[in-house]
Structure formats: C-alpha cells, structure tokens
Amino acid sequence: MNANQTEIEQRVKRYWYTDGIAELAGGGMLLLIGLYFSGQELLPAGSTARTLLEASLALLLIGGVLVTRRLVNALKIRLTYPRTGYVDYGEGRKNTGSRRLLTGGIAAAVAALLVLAGQWVGSFEWITAFTGLVFGLVFMILRARASGLARFYVLGGFCLVLGVGLSLSGLPMGYSLGLLYGLIGLASMLSGSIVLARYLRANPVPSEQ
C-alpha cells in the first residue's frame, strides 16, 4: 500500500511538469539572467550603464520571479486546466514568511562563504562550476527524484558538464556565468517546448467541460 501511495503522490507531483510550461517560463528567466551577466561584462567598468545594470539585479530577480509565476499561471489556466484538470499544490501554505526568511538567510550565508573562499583561493573561476553543480543538483534531486521524470536527470547532467567546461574554458567569469545561465535557460526552454508540443497534441481541448 505504501508503494502505491508513493506512486500516486509522485504521479500527482509529476502533473506540474506534464505540460512543460514551468520549464519554458523558468528557462526564459534563466536566459534573461544570462544576458544580464554577459551585458555586465560587455559594458566598460565604471560606466553609468554598467553601474545601473549592476544595481538592477535585485529588480531583475524579484520582477522575473513575479512575472514568471504570473505567466505560468496564465498559461496553465489557458492551456492545461481545460485539457487535463486543475491542481493546487498548496505552495502558498508551505511558503511562509519564516521559510522565505530562512531561504534568504541560507542564500546570503552561501554567497558570503563563496566570496571568502574565492579570496582565500585567489580566484573566482570555479564559481561557474559551482553554479553548474548547484543547478545540476536542483534538477536531479528536487525535480527528477520528486517527479520521477528522466528528462530532469538529462538537464541536471548537462548543467554539471557545462559548469565544469565553462569553468575550464578560461573565459572571464562574467561571460562564463552568462553563458552558463543562458545555455541552461535555452536547454530548459527547448525541453519545455518539446514537452508542451507533445502535451498539446496528446490532449485536445474536451468539447464539454
């Protein structure tokens, strides 16, 4: 019974990724972050444009998350729910203020540790490999294991290899990070587009609700 129960729960969780919309929108957000890092590297140091761009990171991240959420929700209302049904996973209940604060605190602590480690080693080139590792683990552990979908293992493996490859490429950190985010975003969008196209073909809108 426990096996069946786990299987049912996994199937229900997998439903969130059944249409590829979350990957498509999330990939778009990563692509924007990639363009941000590359743009930063292209602009001359100390220029007003670069200072403005550097100051807009928080805006990009917060705005990007909000826009991505709205976009995913709107697309699911239009494409997914009429075809295969609506599910509320209750993220609002879990996403409490203390939880957000804890996540922010952990992220800040990790960032501070990375800066200290970089200063200690005397180089920040490995940050790209580390970022690839984090993305790889997120795809493999949080997504693939929770949903049982094999494509997330592929995406996770791609992130790991790409992170190490770009780290060893000798590119300036801004470019390599920009390429890492951009290529992960493109891969995620590609995967999402294929899944969405298949989903729409397999699930025409029912004639009656």
Place this chain on the structure above:
Amino acid sequence: MEELRALADLDRLIHEPARLLIVTILSAVESADFLFLQRESGLTKGNLSAHLTRLEEAGYVKIQKTFKGKLPLTICSLTKTGRKALDEYRQKMREWVERAD
C-alpha cells in the same frame, strides 16, 4: 481471529478501492478539480460523482464550484476529518499487515 476483527474495524467508506484512490490523490494536494480526478482515477463521470457525493456526505471531502480566470471548476479538497480518517485507515492497515506477517 484477532486479525480478522481488526479488519472489521476498518473505515469501509475509505476501504472501497475507488474512494481510497480518490482520497489518496486528494491527500497529495491542497485541492484538485473534477476533470483531474476523473483522469487520474480512470472513473467515469457518474461513478466519480457518486463516490465524491458519498465522501462529501461523510465530511471527508469538500466540494466547491468556482472559477479560475474564466474557467469554471469543480474543486475538491480533503477536509481535516478526511485526512484524519485516511491516516487512521493507513495505520490500521499497516498494523494488520504486520500482524498477518
């Protein structure tokens, strides 16, 4: 004999396979609509509707008619009573399987 008596104590409303499936699906989410439950359970509309009505009458499931954007939805969610009943059912089944082993 004691094992058999334990079986008789099971909540028969949940023990029915189709209803157990519905309740297990709903236990994994905050809420889901009729169409999703129908696809996941493989039940016909009439059958699913009848089971949901029984679960609603027992206070295990809450059913609401609402809108998501312009889309009309029949949203079903497990109540606290329903969640407790499912937990108790699982516990009893686990105990029974352990005793039977």
